[in-house]
Amino acid sequence: MMANNEVTLANVAGHFRLEGEVSSIKAYGDGHINRTYLVTTDRKRYILQKMNTNVFPDTENLMRNIELVTSYLHSKGKETLDIVRTDDGATYYADATGAWRIYAFIEHTISYNMVPDAEVFRDAGAAFGDFQNELASFDASQLKETVAHFHDTPSRFLDFKAALAQDREGRVSGCREEIRFFVDQADWYPKITDGLSNGSIPLRVTHNDTKLNNILMDATTHKARAIIDLDTIMPGSMLYDFGDSIRFGASTALEDERDLDKVHFSTELFKAYARGFLGEVKPSITDGELRLMPESAIIMTLECGMRFLADYLSGDTYFATSYPEHNLVRCRTQIKLVREMERKLEDSHRIIDEVMKELG
Structure with a gap:
């Protein structure tokens, strides 16, 4: 039986156009502002985020900014965040639990918390x-x-x-x-x-x-x-x-x-x-x-x-x-x-x- 949080996350993920069946959703990263999870399906991986609407109360324009910039960068052939749409075509999903978005996971990458050289x-x-x-x-x-x-x-x-x-x-x-x-x-x-x-x-x-x-x-x-x-x-x-x-x-x-x-x-x-x-x-x-x-x-x-x-x-x-x-x-x-x-x-x-x- 899934814990309440896992049920919530699975329900949220179900509102997005994901490829494959979800097999796991786990906490991911060490960000200070949003809550981030790694969603794994039998075909792909994704990043699910619960947006911090206290810090960023204007969710509509925040996602609009991201959509405009990423679409522009994609049009120029640049690798950037790839927004996964909801079932109704929106850039994010909101319910009583909060405002949520999903990006495609960018595979085979690393990041640094401190400059190595x-x-x-x-x-x-x-x-x-x-x-x-x-x-x-x-x-x-x-x-x-x-x-x-x-x-x-x-x-x-x-x-x-x-x-x-x-x-x-x-x-x-x-x-x-x-x-x-x-x-x-x-x-x-x-x-x-x-x-x-x-x-x-x-x-x-x-x-x-x-x-x-x-x-x-x-x-x-x-x-x-x-x-x-x-x-x-x-x-x-x-x-x-x-x-x-x-x-x-x-x-x-x-x-x-x-x-x-x-x-x-x-x-x-x-x-x-x-x-x-x-x-x-x-x-x-x-x-x-x-x-x-x-x-x-x-x-x-x-x-x-x-x-x-x-x-x-x-x-x-x-x-x-x-x-x-x-x-x-x-x-x-x-x-x-x-x-x-x-x-x-x-x-x-x-x-x-x-x-x-x-x-x-």
Whole structure:
């Protein structure tokens, strides 16, 4: 006899156009936001997800964004997520248990939670650069903002100050040094949003969550095959994607490393990623974007760090945590990275100049 959860999952899967008979549905992956399951039939494998409608309340436009972008990429011959339709042709199914979607499983792939070497990170840069390049001619205005102010760093700072003022869990007194750090960095926050507002930075289709583990690499060649986790596909700046990639991938440690002596900003990894990324976007990147590439890494790291700290102050309601100080630990790794990024800012600008000269 199946447990209640298994019955629910089997019933949900039954509303989609799957090939073959379902033989198993098992929890899969380690994502923080959606609940993910691997569905196996006698013919194929699929990814079933229960979408987090608290984080992404606008399910209709979220799936519309994904459908528009994946259809466009498919039309250009790119490997990407393949949405499995429901019996009535919809992109997702909703009932009393939640909102559900299914993608075809992309076989013979792997992903990394941390950069294993510079070559893999260069390939990651090329993958996200190619993603940007392929979508450069896509009309970003077709997409809806499904999470308001997602990478609007000044808005995130206001959220942070609201969490600080409320001090819902009484945690402010234990992290005053971290709080002071983000308050003192406020001059950084509007640099990208101001550029979008005044037109010096173009509006583009952006992934907005460019962690290394959102690239599926071929299990044999280790070359990038597909960009996944498209929930945050929205109009934005190329700098969001570049900066967040550096934040995550040019660190020598995981973002929840307790030992800060292990956390460093690697200019070697920065250069590797820049080579891959710029090699793809060179035909379309603007001078305004180029000038802010090193700064974008600082801004995205500051934004992520203050989000971790705001969530800690608010009782850990957004990011999944494994222990009470988990978000505070994450915040501290971001602070350490920002400090090193600031010290090495001139080096980073020199690297961008060198890479552009190499590319000709």
